[in-house]
Amino acid sequence: MVAVAVVVAAGLLAGVLVQRRAGGRSSYRWLLAPLYRASRRPAVAVLLLAALYVGTRVNPGAVPSFVRRVVVVLLIASVTWLVLRALHIAERAAFSRLPGETRADRRIRRARTQIRPVRRLTSVVVTVVAIGLVLTTFPPVRTIGLSVLTSAGVVGALLGLSARTALGNAFAGIQVAFADGLHVGDVIVVDGQWGRVEEVKLTNVVIRLWDDRMLILPTTWFTEHPFQNWTRHETRVVGETRLHVDHTAVLDDLRAETRRIVESSPLWDRHQWVLQMVDATPQTVVVQVQASAADGPSAWDLRCDVREGLIGYLRDHHPEWLPRTRGEFHP
Template sequence: MSTRTILAVAVAVVVAAGLLAGGRVQRRPGGRRYRWLLAPLYRASRVPAVAVLLLAALYAGLRAHPGVRRVVVVLLIASVAWLVLRALHVAERVAFSRLAGETRADRRVRRARTQIRPVRRLTSVMVTVAAIGLILTTFPALRTIGLSVLTSAGVVGALLGLSARTALGNAFAGIQVAFADGLHVGDVIVIDGQWGRVEEVKLTNVVIRLWDDRMLILPTTWFTEHPFQNWTRHETRVIGQIRIHVDHTADLDEIRAETRRLVESSPLWDRHQWVLQMVDATPQTVVVQVQASAADGPSAWDLRCDLREGLIRYLRDHHPEWMPRTRSEYHP
């Protein structure tokens, strides 16, 4: 090993030792302002950073041994990609830790959580593909393939485009969904008559927890091609409604008083608003609609069930004559 190589490795070792000692520096009072970023970045990146320094020193010091230099270059590219991926994960975790813990409390928090993760995943994919392309270019026999991977052109790019056309479409749709401000993590949405809460927005699919705890997974392209209801577009409050049929002789004022009692005694009602209205009439019945607000989708669902059950029980026990009836006349 030449003197130049020894000197380069020695310098790299000294710098790496200084990097490993950086944990003490970040604990000093002067570093408190940025400790929330420096501490996790140091813990996650020190090993790949040391690997990059040592490999870079070896590459700079080695002049002979082409085979050894190629191995060092491959390891250096992989180490740089490793370092960048670690930094991206740290950035994502730090960004999430700086957000409020309750994602439903703030629309801006939900939007940030929805946008950060797809961007990090897309960037990680780009870094990985770039690293693979650079590694392939270090081998003369694979240089063309490596350039094709880097430029997304040529035969390999065409094959990848044809085989992954759906995945790429979903990935671009995921970016569109994340930044279109129409769907965020924590939103309550209705799809094909079923409501649920958005659990996760990925590049290729959206995970929704339905009201009965089933998990519905849809491709992101579904949300760019089909309409859906977003009950929490601007706030988390949800207004639930029920409809019941009663006889034309029913006293709506008395039903309204019982509804007020049921609503005000329910812990699910958020004390914001409620209303009872006659919204339709048929030859046999009148249709009474009750609307009441709740803090979120699950609470609104339970409140609707409780109100429906309470009103039916009240009509059955106290005014069975107000239940829907079929009338007929007989003329001898």
Template sequence: MRAALIMLATLAVAVLLDIGTRRLVRRVDHGRYRWVLGPLRKACRRPTAAVLLFTGLYLALPPRPTGWLGDVRHVIGLLLIGSVAWLVIKALYVAEGVTFSRLPPEVVADRRIRRARTQIRPVRRFTAVVVTIVAIGLIVTTFPPIRAFGISVLGSAGVVGALIGLSARTALGNAFAGIQVAFSDGLHVGDVVVIEGEWGRVEEVKLTNVVVRLWDDRMLILPTMYFTERPFQNWSRHEARVVGKVQIHVDHTADLEDLRTETRRLVESSPLWDRSQWVLQMVDATASSVVIEVQAAAADGPSAWDLRCDLREGLIRYIRDNHPQWLPRTRSEYKP
């Protein structure tokens, strides 16, 4: 009598669950959750039915049967463990598929799709492997002669988790570094930075990495630990205005006042100059030339870069066309 009631209750739960999920899917067919409930019901219907069936059969049998009933209950328990693992793995596949289906299908989103596939698929596969190992370990532990082997299999899942934890130390370090960067007020989105001689603008600041768009539109991706362990230049930490610098080598005979006059004309005629400051100075001298440096302010990093290029080009053109003798020369003395 008890077994019949349990089986009837299990059958009723299975039928009600199937009818309820079918109606729920139909109701939200045009709603916001149709993209997840439909695939989830379709993929998990059979595993769920198997879990309910084997659960009902396992509970219907006596707790400690003897003889052939004990063997039947043991087999049903093994099938129940396998069906639960089957259900979890199916759910993981549905989660992966739903995530991919939510990504934009446009061509511009290909990089996002590849990134999501790279991040999500290994996690799903690893989780499925762990679930399979745990299920095999639980199944083996039900056999007394090889119970120790089953416990070792379960331990191997723990070892895998420990290895993953050790390998994740770098990721965790980057995550903590990302929090430090976010709250240390040293780097913000939109800042103009110079990293190992490369000039660019910060586009994204994440917990694990920072994305910098370089001046030639290349994307430089650095771990956040880089900004906590190594020095870098931030040209716009307190304000967006950036002072651009241009250095030119000229001969010792060059007239700096003449060059200063031409530089004033170039700077004042440029729409990139923010009308705040500019200066021309001799900053170094070598045996064959002197180094002059022009500093001029612009509204932001890109404007400063273009202003530097314009000033460099204009000064070189002026010296070449009007005073070619000011170009750097190598002198030698000949004595017969």
């Protein structure tokens, strides 16, 4: 009874101390306050089960063995519940400390990218350890598990092969999170389609494409294939628009019209724009317009506006500059 009382008193004292720190002016109040509110039930369960466990250990002869085993299993489960709840609250509190706008600061995007995979990996490890501890409390199951692992190598190999993809994606998720090549909020181009990274999970990356479709790729894709990151160092994006015009087109007139279209657009960030002839074919010349915008969606809309404006200008004012196919006729 003395040992049980000591355990209960220690738990109550720890709860009082955490409550006072959470309600006071501590610099960690942003973490302790939500942690105390969300962890009260699992903490009470751990406290009560720990007291019961101590009581069964002090006087083992007075308690049946299956009761002791049930108390141990429940104690492991409650501790796992408490740890998982604490991890979720710590992640939520860490996100609450970050500004909501993630596009402007690369460090914020990097922090958001790294926190969630680490929490998920830690949760998986804690759950696996808890399951292992529960199995070790049952000698028959432990014996069967050891005999399967030592004598059935084929089964172990098959299990390893079946888990290879999941484990590869998990390790790739950690690599992507900490390789500093991809962050939440980045604008990337994947297989010719551009979008914004919505979420970097442990096994896959969620990308919102320009038309609001969601592209979900395994994390191993980003470690095995090249991709473009338009906002790795800054959020400004330079959009590119190409047009085919006839060889008789006057580029100075096109450049003046492009200046008018770009400078009148609220999407242009007033940083840079340029019109250049980048290629020539036997039938046409290729004109490229580059204009910068604040972010990926703005750059896309600016490209569409420039293309629409130049096509309308050619159609209404210089239809002879549109692409034509020439031929010679000899009677």
